Amino acid sequence: DAKTTQPNSMESNEEEPVHLPCNHSTISGTDYIHWYRQLPSQGPEYVIHGLTSNVNNRMASLAIAEDRKSSTLILHRATLRDAAVYYCILRDDWSNDMRFGAGTRLTVKP
Amino acid sequence: EPEVTQTPSHQVTQMGQEVILRCVPISNHLYFYWYRQILGQKVEFLVSFYNNEISEKSEIFDDQFSVERPDGSNFTLKIRSTKLEDSAMYFCASRGTEQFFGPGTRLTVL
Numbered sequence: 001d002a003k004t005t006q007p008n009s010m011e012s013n014e015e016e017p018v019h020l021p022c023n024h025s026t027i028s029g030t031d032y033i034h035w036y037r038q039l040p041s042q043g044p045e046y047v048i049h050g051l052t053s054n055v056n057n058r059m060a061s062l063a064i065a066e067d068r069k070s071s072t073l074i075l076h077r078a079t080l081r082d083a084a085v086y087y088c089i090l091r092d093d094w095s096n097d098m099r100f101g102a103g104t105r106l107t108v109k110p
Numbered sequence: 111e112p113e114v115t116q117t118p119s120h121q122v123t124q125m126g127q128e129v130i131l132r133c134v135p136i137s138n139h140l141y142f143y144w145y146r147q148i149l150g151q152k153v154e155f156l157v158s159f160y161n162n163e164i165s166e167k168s169e170i171f172d173d174q175f176s177v178e179r180p181d182g183s184n185f186t187l188k189i190r191s192t193k194l195e196d197s198a199m200y201f202c203a204s205r206g207t208e209q210f211f212g213p214g215t216r217l218t219v220l
Binding site for chain 2: 038043044045046099100101102103
């Protein structure tokens with residue numbers, strides 16, 4: 001899997017939008033961009049994924065740069081429950097594993 | 111909503127004993143995985159399983175580890191002779207169009 005770079009930590013205020021960046025300058029044409037998060041004492045949880053176009057779901061939005069070398073996970077209104085470690089992971093659709101990095105630890109302040 | 115389940119939630123064992131961790135993947139998924147997370151560290155890939163055989167494994171997955179899908183619904187991870195350093199959270203995952211993780215089994219080796 002290609003490498004991703006994320007900030008170690010970020011802070012947000014409750015009810016405000018959060019933009020979590022991810023750099024993946026060595027992404028290949030067949031790599032999908034996946035975002036997972038891990039709440040305290042829980043297993044990783046799927047958030048969203050995309051290939052080239054921006055994606056929206058009930059949890060978040062994913063904005064993918066035109067050159068695909070970076071992406072941003074957008075939480076539109078952070079809640080205290082969104083405090084977690086967020087992982088940006090690249091995976092070729094043919095690859096059978098998913099490799100986690102250190103992720104970004106998001107703190108949400110009331 | 112379908113989910114991956116794991117049992118037990120917590121397993122305590124003596125060093126050198128065998129343990130079996132159990133998982134029930136989502137029923138129409140075809141790919142199955144085990145990951146582990148040592149306390150305070152990142153999630154690490156152990157093994158993937160497809161069509162009743164291992165498709166990929168990491169360097170962590172040595173001869174002490176084995177996986178099995180004994181009855182078409184359960185997916186198990188066996189550690190033959192546990193070591194202190196095997197103490198970790200073990201997460202099962204299954205994949206259809208996206209990969210979903212179970213809540214984990216906390217293994218404590220004394």
